[in-house]
Amino acid sequence: MDRVGCVVIGAGVVGLACARALAMDGHEVIILERESLIGSITSSRNSEVIHAGIYYGKDSNKARLCVKGRDMMYAHCQSRGIPHKNCGKLIVATDESQVDGLAAIQKRAADNGVDNLTFVDPAQVRAMEPNVTCHGALLSPSTGLVDSHGFMLSLQGEAEDHGAMVAFLSPVEGGEVRNDGIVLRTGGDNPMEIICDTVVNAAGLYAQPTSRQIEGIPVDTIPGQHFARGVYFTLGGGKPPFSRLIYPMPDPAGGLGVHVTVDLGGQVKFGPDVEWIDEIDYTVDPARGDRFYASIRKYWPELPDGVLQPGYAGVRPKIHPKGSQETDFVIQGPDVHGIKGLVNLYGIESPGLTSSLAIAEDVREILAA
Numbered sequence: 001m002d003r004v005g006c007v008v009i010g011a012g013v014v015g016l017a018c019a020r021a022l023a024m025d026g027h028e029v030i031i032l033e034r035e036s037l038i039g040s041i042t043s044s045r046n047s048e049v050i051h052a053g054i055y056y057g058k059d060s061n062k063a064r065l066c067v068k069g070r071d072m073m074y075a076h077c078q079s080r081g082i083p084h085k086n087c088g089k090l091i092v093a094t095d096e097s098q099v100d101g102l103a104a105i106q107k108r109a110a111d112n113g114v115d116n117l118t119f120v121d122p123a124q125v126r127a128m129e130p131n132v133t134c135h136g137a138l139l140s141p142s143t144g145l146v147d148s149h150g151f152m153l154s155l156q157g158e159a160e161d162h163g164a165m166v167a168f169l170s171p172v173e174g175g176e177v178r179n180d181g182i183v184l185r186t187g188g189d190n191p192m193e194i195i196c197d198t199v200v201n202a203a204g205l206y207a208q209p210t211s212r213q214i215e216g217i218p219v220d221t222i223p224g225q226h227f228a229r230g231v232y233f234t235l236g237g238g239k240p241p242f243s244r245l246i247y248p249m250p251d252p253a254g255g256l257g258v259h260v261t262v263d264l265g266g267q268v269k270f271g272p273d274v275e276w277i278d279e280i281d282y283t284v285d286p287a288r289g290d291r292f293y294a295s296i297r298k299y300w301p302e303l304p305d306g307v308l309q310p311g312y313a314g315v316r317p318k319i320h321p322k323g324s325q326e327t328d329f330v331i332q333g334p335d336v337h338g339i340k341g342l343v344n345l346y347g348i349e350s351p352g353l354t355s356s357l358a359i360a361e362d363v364r365e366i367l368a369a
Contacts, residue, residue, distance in 0.1 A: 001194060001195050002192070002195070003195050003197075004028060004194050004195070006196065006197065006367075007196045007199050008029060008199075009199065010207075011031050011156070012039050012043040013043040014204070015031060015033075015203075016039070016159060018202055018360045018364075019159040019164050020159040021364045022164075023158075023159045023162035023163055025364060026162075029163070031165070032170045032171075034169070034171035038166070041205060042205060042349075042352070043152060045313065045314030047232075047261050048145055048147070048261070049145060049354070050073055050144040051070065051354040052142040053070060053113065053114045053351070054114055055108065058112060060328045064112075065355035066354050066355050067113050069351070069355035069358035073356075076357060077146060080154050083147040087143070087145060087243065087244050088140060089139075090132065090140075090246050090247065091140065091249070092137040093134055094133075094248055094249070095298075096135045099136045102136060102249075105249075106119070106138055117138045117139065118138070119137075120139050121136055122134060131302065132300060133301055145261065167186070169188040169190075170186040170190070171187050171188060171206075172214075173185055173187040176216055177215065177216025177339050181195040181197055181341070182198075182199045182339070198342070200343045200363055200367075201345060202345050208222055208225040208346065211344055217337060217344075218337055218338070221332065223347065226321050227276070227277050227279065227317070228322075229281065230316065231271055231288055232284075232314075234309050246260045247259040248295070257295070258273055258292055258296060273288065273291065289308045292308055316350070327347055328347070329346075329347055329355070330344070331359065
């Protein structure tokens with residue numbers, strides 16, 4: 001059995017960020033990835049938004065890590081020439097009854113350290129975005145877009161420059177906690193059995209199943225697992241109708257509403273919606289577009305018929321069931337599960353991309369303690 005200093009399970013954006021941070025600290029790092037390429041699951045099925053840190057509960061991991069990670073991401077992308085755009089966004093009240101809710105969002109953002117939101121009236125919104133109709137909005141100048149694949153390639157490259165390696169098509173299929181380390185067994189075409197000094201479980205949608213396969217991890221420390229699918233529709237052809245991101249008021253079902261992004265290539269995307277599902281499924285039902293038209297026309301009444309095309313779907317790794325209170329990122333170290341050298345990451349959904357570099361700093365500190 002080979003001995004490895006550190007194994008990171010999962011080559012999504014968070015796993016790559018953790019591997020990079022640990023490799024830069026001088027650790028021997030192997031990344032075990034079940035797929036054939038990096039970031040092919042949750043990390044490639046999102047809006048590619050750099051979030052400002054607006055919506056999350058005060059003192060939550062999501063709030064703290066989003067604000068810190070946002071600044072780290074802008075600095076990282078700027079210094080390395082990774083395509084990104086600090087385009088800003090508008091959170092719009094599409095009904096007069098929602099205007100008071102904008103003030104509540106502004107206060108929550110300020111509680112999180114995001115104190116640069118400004119209220120803009122309907123006329124100002126129209127001057128900024130002529131196609132948007134609303135009763136008022138909040139302007140967030142810190143929100144932006146990133147080429148998520150370019151960002152992940154930079155993380156992989158810097159991790160590998162410091163000695164890390166990625167083992168693709170290597171799903172973790174079992175393991176055990178021993179006195180001398182953590183044993184992991186992988187499947188795939190080249191099965192391995194390795195013993196590790198430290199393990200970071202950054203398996204995203206597969207984090208809970210991975211933990212359950214490793215004997216010795218207390219079952220009562222593994223949270224529940226639930227899935228919420230979000231689909232995207234794209235706008236066909238023509239000049240983009242917006243220059244900023246446009247977000248409606250947050251969706252009570254747990255999402256940020258059917259918002260619009262104009263990606264770095266000029267493609268206009270609407271979504272995601274929220275649909276709770278029983279198992280991982282990336283199907284995009286074209287019939288869901290009917291609901292999209294109704295939602296989008298609340299802030300863009302002139303949306304023509306028949307212009308939305310099915311795009312893609314992502315699945316959020318939720319740790320709370322439908323109808324219950326939204327939960328926080330879970331970054332779980334030995335103080336919870338009692339296992340030296342193990343960090344489990346659960347429920348890393350949005351704003352996981354924005355928070356990735358900051359999450360890696362937390363993981364680094366836990367393992368250094």
